[in-house]
Amino acid sequence: MPLQAPGIDREVRESVRDFLYRESLALDERRFRDWLAAFADDARYEIPVRVTREKLAEWELSPTSRIFDDTKETLEVRVRRLETDFAWSEQPPSRTRHFVTNILVDATDHPDEFLVRSNCLVYRSRGEETAPSIFSAQRRDLLRRDGGSWLIVHRWAALDQAVVNAHNMSIFI
Amino acid sequence: MSAADNSQGITPMLAEIREGIAQGRVPARIFNDQEIFDLERRKLFGKAWCFLAHESEIPRPGDYVTRSIADNSIIVARDEHGNICAHLNMCRHRGNMMCKSEMGNASHFRCSYHGWVYKNSGELVGVPYFKEGYDTRLDRKQWGLVEVRTESYAGLVFGTLDPQAPSLDEYLGGFQFYLDIYLKQGLGGSEVHGPPDHWVAETDWKICAENFSGDGYHTPVAHQFGFHLGYFPSSGATHSEGWAVHIPGKGHSIGLGHTPGMPPFFGYPDDLVEQMHESLSPQQLEVFSKTRTAVGSVFPNLSFLIQPFSLVPGEPGVRFCTMRLWHPLGPGRMEMWSWCLVPKGASDEYKEEAYKAYTLAFGQAGTFEQDDFENWTKVTRAAGGSLAQGLEFPYVMGLDRPPLEDWPGPGHAVSPYVTDTNFRNLWGTWADYLARED
Ligand code: FES
Ligand SMILES: [Fe+2]
Numbered sequence: 001m002p003l004q005a006p007g008i009d010r011e012v013r014e015s016v017r018d019f020l021y022r023e024s025l026a027l028d029e030r031r032f033r034d035w036l037a038a039f040a041d042d043a044r045y046e047i048p049v050r051v052t053r054e055k056l057a058e059w060e061l062s063p064t065s066r067i068f069d070d071t072k073e074t075l076e077v078r079v080r081r082l083e084t085d086f087a088w089s090e091q092p093p094s095r096t097r098h099f100v101t102n103i104l105v106d107a108t109d110h111p112d113e114f115l116v117r118s119n120c121l122v123y124r125s126r127g128e129e130t131a132p133s134i135f136s137a138q139r140r141d142l143l144r145r146d147g148g149s150w151l152i153v154h155r156w157a158a159l160d161q162a163v164v165n166a167h168n169m170s171i172f173i
Numbered sequence: 174m175s176a177a178d179n180s181q182g183i184t185p186m187l188a189e190i191r192e193g194i195a196q197g198r199v200p201a202r203i204f205n206d207q208e209i210f211d212l213e214r215r216k217l218f219g220k221a222w223c224f225l226a227h228e229s230e231i232p233r234p235g236d237y238v239t240r241s242i243a244d245n246s247i248i249v250a251r252d253e254h255g256n257i258c259a260h261l262n263m264c265r266h267r268g269n270m271m272c273k274s275e276m277g278n279a280s281h282f283r284c285s286y287h288g289w290v291y292k293n294s295g296e297l298v299g300v301p302y303f304k305e306g307y308d309t310r311l312d313r314k315q316w317g318l319v320e321v322r323t324e325s326y327a328g329l330v331f332g333t334l335d336p337q338a339p340s341l342d343e344y345l346g347g348f349q350f351y352l353d354i355y356l357k358q359g360l361g362g363s364e365v366h367g368p369p370d371h372w373v374a375e376t377d378w379k380i381c382a383e384n385f386s387g388d389g390y391h392t393p394v395a396h397q398f399g400f401h402l403g404y405f406p407s408s409g410a411t412h413s414e415g416w417a418v419h420i421p422g423k424g425h426s427i428g429l430g431h432t433p434g435m436p437p438f439f440g441y442p443d444d445l446v447e448q449m450h451e452s453l454s455p456q457q458l459e460v461f462s463k464t465r466t467a468v469g470s471v472f473p474n475l476s477f478l479i480q481p482f483s484l485v486p487g488e489p490g491v492r493f494c495t496m497r498l499w500h501p502l503g504p505g506r507m508e509m510w511s512w513c514l515v516p517k518g519a520s521d522e523y524k525e526e527a528y529k530a531y532t533l534a535f536g537q538a539g540t541f542e543q544d545d546f547e548n549w550t551k552v553t554r555a556a557g558g559s560l561a562q563g564l565e566f567p568y569v570m571g572l573d574r575p576p577l578e579d580w581p582g583p584g585h586a587v588s589p590y591v592t593d594t595n596f597r598n599l600w601g602t603w604a605d606y607l608a609r610e611d
Contacts, residue, residue: 047538051368052275065367065513069532073485077402077533081540086397089543162275163508167374167546169538 008105008114016105016116016143019150024098027172032079035172036072040144040151045070047137047173050162061158067169089170096171097123100139112145113153120157124171133166135159137173183208187608194600197569197593204377205505205557209607213501217473217606218243222324222331222344224475224498225249225259227512229328229364235278235293241500242334247321248272249330252294253280257325259332260295260318271318276368282318291318327356328363329475347583348425351418351469354461355477355494358441359448361517363494366528369512370537376549377556378474378499378507379603384545385468385476385497386599387417387428389590390570395548396541403486406439407432407465415465415590417571418582424472424602426584426595429464437462440481440492442523445516456581472602474499477514482530491523493531505553509546511536568593568600 019038026035039045049065070078081087099121106115122135142154157173183206190200203209223242226249230238237250239262246262248271262271269286272279281298283290290299295318300311321332324341326349331341338344345352356363384391392399393412399405411432419426432439438446438461453461461467470476476497481490498510513531515524534541555561571592580586587594 049368049370052273054274054277057274057277062367064528065370066528066532067370067537069529074529074533077485078540080402081398084398084401086401087544088395089547091547162371164372164537166372167376167550168372168543170543170547 008107012114013103013105016114016150017103019143020100020103020116020118020141023152024100027098028096030082030093032082036075036079038150038152039072039075040146040153041072043072043075043151043153043155045075045152045155045172047157047159047169050159052162067159087170089168092127094171095125098173099123108142110144114143114145116141116143120173122171122173124166133164135164135166135173136161139173183212187604191601191604191608193565194568194597194604197567197572197597198565199568199596199600201556201561201564201566203556204380205553207504210501210504212607214243216609216611217603218334218501220333220335220338220606220609221473222333222338222341223473224471225323225330225332227328227363227365227496227514228257228325228330229517230276230368231257233278235280236276237272237279237293238276239272239274242321242332243501245334246270247332248282248293248318249323249332250293252292254294256294257323257330258294259321259323259330261321263319264289265297265316265318295320327352329356344423345425345471346420346423348420348423348427348471350457350582351425351427351467351584352471352477353453353457354464354467355469355479355496355514357449357452358492358494358514358516359445359518360452362452363514364517365496366513366515366524366531369510371508371510372537373502373506373508374546374550375505376507376546376553377505378501380549380552381497381499381507381509381545382470382474382476383596383599384549385478386419386426386470387468387590387592387595389413389415389417389428389430389466389468391548395544398544399541404483406435406481406483406490413589413591416460416577416580416586416588417590417592417595418580418584418586419595419598420584421598422602422605424599425470426599427467427469428590428595429460430466430468430590431463432465435465439465440490442519445519445523448516448518459581470599472599473606474501478535480534482534484526484530484533491526491530493527493534495531495535505557509537511542568597570594572597 047068048061053060100118102119104117118139120137120139124133137157137159140156143150144153225240231251234253248262249259264284266289271282288301297313297317323332393409415431416429466480468478479494481492483490494514496512500508513528571594574587577586
């Protein structure tokens with residue numbers, strides 16, 4: 001892909017950026033219902049499994065294995081679970097901080113949908129542990145214009161670590 | 174000497190530990206102890222048959238994956254003749270690692286240090302400056318990759334570091350009967366859905382191996398949300414129903430949870446159920462058709478779980494199967510490897526659905542998986558504490574319960590499913606290995 005600036009309105013870019021920051025804030029403040037509302041009804045949320053491969057291997061992100069493979073319906077299940085008193089993995093809850101940078105907005109064939117790439121670093125601290133888990137990911141979102149705001153139609157995030165240094169993934173990227 | 178006195182190390186205490194296990198007591202410290210770990214590395218993982226790979230991970234000649242037995246990196250490859258072989262992932266010249274990727278395809282491995290080249294079947298075939306440098310002093314036949322003995326059962330490739338180990342068949346000792354529920358889901362057998370997910374956790378591998386040896390007891394509490402949201406085709410009231418079976422002296426065991434009134438083979442598509450009438454024996458059909466949950470372990474550290482699960486509460490269940498390896502990295506530290514097995518002959522739709530159910534429940538972000546590891550890391554931490562060094566845990570559930578006389582399968586079977594019977598056998602076998610003379 002050539003390193004050229006796409007012809008995207010400054011306003012669209014600003015509004016996408018603002019949306020991603022607010023979405024991160026909802027996650028970090030554990031407003032999971034607000035977060036869920038940002039997904040379109042036909043949304044998909046996926047995180048593929050990364051595999052350490054030789055340089056010229058045909059793939060490095062597994063075409064079939066996923067860490068997350070969710071629809072809005074199953075994301076809802078995850079959120080409903082977090083709302084119970086028995087989601088032990090988040091009891092006490094993780095403290096997370098999402099750092100979102102390098103936001104690039106590109107047009108798609110559809111005038112109301114944009115491809116948004118970003119880098120996402122999630123710092124996660126649990127309990128009294130001094131060692132945090134840090135997840136670094138490349139995200140690719142398909143966003144759909146929804147009145148004055150945006151809906152996530154497809155979130156795809158690829159973690160940079162092949163062996164994640166965390167005993168579970170009870171948080172969202 | 175009491176269990177609290179550890180000044181002389183753990184070895185002299187093994188006889189006492191073994192006696193305690195038989196009476197239903199297990200010392201807490203075994204779950205986080207450097208000396209136990211060192212003994213396990215040598216006397217258990219150095220002797221047992223250890224899982225390496227599923228044959229479907231390396232379907233074509235040249236395919237390989239890198240795996241481990243204890244702290245040894247091992248290349249598991251399918252050679253140019255289609256045979257599966259395993260070798261230590263270490264160049265014989267100065268010890269460089271040969272394969273640095275998790276998987277790939279290669280007919281030859283070339284060392285990146287001085288360039289020795291081996292066939293994927295292990296023979297040394299290329300030595301730079303062979304004539305100029307070595308004169309006639311290097312016999313290439315003697316310096317092939319170090320071979321690891323392998324044997325397979327129904328697609329599972331195991332390796333052992335012990336040349337004297339009994340055959341895999343003898344090692345499994347009848348547990349094959351129960352493994353078939355995971356491996357013969359239909360006529361084509363099972364295959365992996367993709368590469369495994371793996372991650373590191375501050376947990377001792379044994380806590381997980383025990384849990385998967387049939388711990389139905391934790392489910393209603395640790396996974397209460399599943400009952401609460403209507404995910405699980407069983408309730409707290411009926412959850413204890415079913416059977417626990419183990420192979421005495423071998424350490425393998427399985428818990429078979431049963432929900433009364435559930436249709437036979439609940440959660441499998443009809444065509445697979447039909448195929449299973451051919452792939453399984455009448456005795457297996459009798460046992461498995463009634464099984465809701467089958468959670469079992471091949472000693473020491475390979476486990477399986479099969480269970481119907483609805484992606485969205487209230488929807489019909491989908492059967493998924495996970496295979497997991499609890500790979501020891503150190504005392505209280507392990508690497509988790511998790512695969513999803515699907516029936517080879519099933520439709521793509523069913524495979525996808527089963528895989529989705531697996532990721533939502535038991536992948537790294539799985540809702541059941543998350544809570545297990547949260548508990549296991551805390552058990553591990555507690556076991557490392559100084560006061561815990563003198564403590565024991567009770568393993569007396571079902572201590573005097575006689576085995577079922579009319580059980581159709583091999584092994585020692587008891588009912589209900591909630592019992593410590595399998596675990597006493599697991600720890601007894603584990604302690605036998607650790608106490609063995611070298
Ligand atoms: S270490 Fe491999 S060729 Fe020298
Ligand atoms: Fe569990």
